Amino acid sequence: MHPATVPPSQPPPAPLSPAETLEKITQLLNHLLPSTLSITCFASRWQVLRSKLASLKSLLSEISDSPHWSENPLLPPLLPALLSTLRRTETLCHHCCDASFSRGKLLMQSDLDMAAGWLSKQINDLELLLRSGVLHQSTAIVLSRPNPSSSKEELTFFVKDLFARLQIGGLEFKRKALDSLIQLLSEDDKSATVVAKEGNVSCLISLLDLNAHDSIRELAVHAVSLLVSAGDLPRKSVFEEGALGPLLRLIEYSSVPVKEKAAMAVEFITADTDNAWAISAYGGVPILIELCKSGSVTAQSHAIGAIRNVSVVEDIRIALAEEGAVPVLMQLLISGSASAQGKAANCISILASTSEYFRNLLLKENGLQRLLNLFHDCPTADTLEHVLRAIYALSASDTSHRILSGSTQFIIQIAELIKHGNIRLQHVSASLLAKLSISDSNKIAIAGCMGSLVKLMESVKPEGMQEIGAKALMLLLSVKSNRKELVRDEKSLMRLVQMLDPKNEVVSKKFPVAVVAAIMAGGSQGCRKKLVTAGVCGHLQRLAEMDVTGAKKALQRLSGNRLTSIFSRTWRE
Template identity: 30%
Template sequence: MMPSRSSQWEDTPETHLRQIIECLSSLIDLSKSVKVFAVKWQPIRAKLEELRSVLASMEEGGGVQGNPAFSRLMSAVMSSVTEGFDLVRRCVDLSYSGKLLMQSDLDIILAKFDLHSRSLSGMRAAGVVAPGCAIVVPRPASGACKEEMRFYVRDLLGRLKIGDAEMRRQALVSLRETISENEKYVRIVVEVGGVVSVLVGFLDLSDREVQEEAAKVVSLIAGFDSFKSVLIGAGVVSALIMVLECGSFVGKEASLACLAKLTENSDNAWSVSAHGGVIALMKICSSAESDPRLIHPACGVLKNLVGVHEIKSFMIEGGVIQMFISLLRSRDDNVRIGAMEILQAMASGDERTRQLIINGGGIRSLMRILDPSTTVSSRSREVVLVAVEKLCFSSATSIKTLIGHRFLDFLLYFLQRGEVPVQELALKVSAKLCAASEEANKAMGVAGFMPEFVGFLDSKSSEVRATAAEALSIMVLVPKSRKRFIQEDHHVSTLLRVLDLDDGNSGIKQSLISTLLAITRSSVGRRKVINSGYMKSIEKLAEGEVQDAKRLTRKLSTNRLRTMLSGIWYS
């Protein structure tokens, strides 16, 4: 179907170019015999004809093919042509493994030929310039006019198109530094025709340093929402995924950063999936040879993708839940965090997935991370607390499993000894847990959570005080917990003192009054409140129309009157 490898590259650059043109012609003719996926093959054939036309015009002009950049691009074109012959053969023989996979392969080859065509057109427009004769234009000073900036960007574009590998690398470094220092350059870079196409084309080159620098520049551009569509239109997704599959560590790192920014928009998730990105990302996460510094950002991109139901279903069928649960046992802190975050995202609003995670050993693995005896970062503690709440608090069975895995012991430990961010998050989670389950509420009363909540009522943070007050108002609804609370004089006095002092948060007052209403159900509780010396404060709140304060005042006043009458009667 095409010339043998031994005859592909002979004496001169002119001969090489002639052979590529002949191979393109042969591929065009053979593609016409394909009966399946005719709609897919039509744009591929049009792109092949466009490529052949550009190369034919270059052959007539002469001289360009002596340029090193042109030679490298010709190697890439020939590689894509070889791949095209293989796709033709599989379509003709009906030897492909699946329709969806073949459609994806055809989309990828179309993107490759489109990339080659635009790169060649750019070279033809630039002409042939000897790299050693290039004049380097200095970067404009800060505050330079737009025309000076455009001129500088155009000069960089010229060096990118016709320079050798080192000149290209230096131009890319200059472009990256320029964009980083002055955001106004980003719009100019995008507006100057050809820059984005050249950058995307460099992602497909074998020169690692050029590929890495191009990926960094593209990632910077992707940080601006208004320019993401330009990158997508230039075919950046397929190029980035190719870097993930066969690029260097630096190239993969920059490509992952770029994909993370692009997939913040769920519309771009389909493009990543169509070009085989989901499989490439899953491979990074599952491979024992993957650098942990790549696994975390790969998890981040996948987290963006699971917002699309079909993509999430495909991932689950591929076994990602067990893969991410196994990553929870990683020694790398960032890997564990990435795994926890994506599991949480997958389970959001999806009971079936939540159960798959729990039944797959998710709770056990999360508790290993939360265990105070393990050496993990505070950030890991925070993420695991949030993940546990999202995954487990909506099910009584899951909460029971949590309690069986010592979750209350760990939670109480961090309430007492955790670093401030972890401690405050543990308080929020504790409040939500006692509200989510009566069984958990009872167990927390026995375990000793109430004294910790009372202690937080003296916090300088109004948010912390409000959370502690809310948790107490829920816990005292359990009779045994209420009895424990009343038995401690310090608890009641602290509650009343905070109620008297806290003037800024009506939510705190409401929770504290709800707690008082609960504890005054017992005669001991009522007596302690009446004898506390804070009755005037409570009456003042009732006068101020604070919700439930009037009920509390009537309750306590009636009881106080009965006590007085009882004293008179028996005197």
């Protein structure tokens, strides 16, 4: 027997070019649209399908009029799927026109609904491409990223193309688009506004889903974290598109790098007080507290930053107490990074300033002593400021007030900050000094900061600095030796005289007037002579005539009633 002859295998047909595929789609549509008019069964479903086919025909006509449509890498992959959908729809049309076809009614309804769904998705993709404008320009495979000098139009087109790739393209297109988006946001903060306005932020947020591909999700959360860090408008856009919930889920269930980026994004989103309330709605408080306990150093810093942001909301403060946030704050003061320590101290200052309940909670956890330990060995000026503000807030407690007032070491340190710290540290240090009840010996020990306090009385910013400087200075002037030392300091005395000058409108006159009254409280002849020689009397006379608070009394202390007219006449002459 001869072996059976095996027919040679046929080579697969050559794939159609995009132009050929579009032509076949157009031909099929031209045949299919009139064919559906004669179908009588499932009339409502075929009416929906006919409407979608008509929309599709209009879109394809518009696409074919775009000179560069075939060069766009996003469109050709859509056409074979669209051709397949139309062929399935044509088959359904034949079945519904064939009276002898015995397919089940429910099954046919399901098939028609599926066809309508496919067409809807494909029409949406085509509309997206047309709306973005990317089909009207030659885009090659990858657009070059705009540089900072690029026009707004170039940047807008680039952003629209990126988001078209995110919505329509496959995995590789999405990955490249996200890489480009991350580079754009990293290099140019201003581009974030264009992304928020022109890009589909909702699409970007959808890529945070736990079911998304790991590599895409990691890139998406990175892009979101950069976007929210770039300004109010991008942050608002991301929040309003519902990013907070997915970001919190990523903190719960993702890898360490994703947790860090997600926590960073949550911190920036909650920095806007209008957004902070939403943390409770998504069950975010225990998630953030857990991240503070067990997260990486970077994740801890962002998590405590978010907790600090939301602690301004009363309802969330209650949740923080119930979920055990206070012991976590205490632990971060001891073992956290410099950034986490500063944010934890900031959070403590917010909580302690709201109510006695929180002050007691913090003190029970040894909060004051831990803050003092950190204060004595603070790593950065920013952390030091937050620690001082937390100590100031806790000083509202009688117990804390006594401890701080009796600590010579602490008092000397804040005096040094008044002399050598930046303006914010000077402000909070002077505020603490003015609030405490310190001994005369400690007032003498820190007399060296009086010149700095006089200088602070000239400061317009921060608000309240002039009053705080005056109060702290008057506290130290309750000691006779300090009054004598201040008037011996020629620079400070001249500053005081200049502040009293009615022509000097920068300084509120009631503060230097009160300081003069404090200097003269003991009736020292030496102090009186120094002040008179410096020219204080003339300014006080003028201020008394202007009815400045305390000026008349200070003038009386300085000159005595019987000499007032003499000093006044001498000044005028």
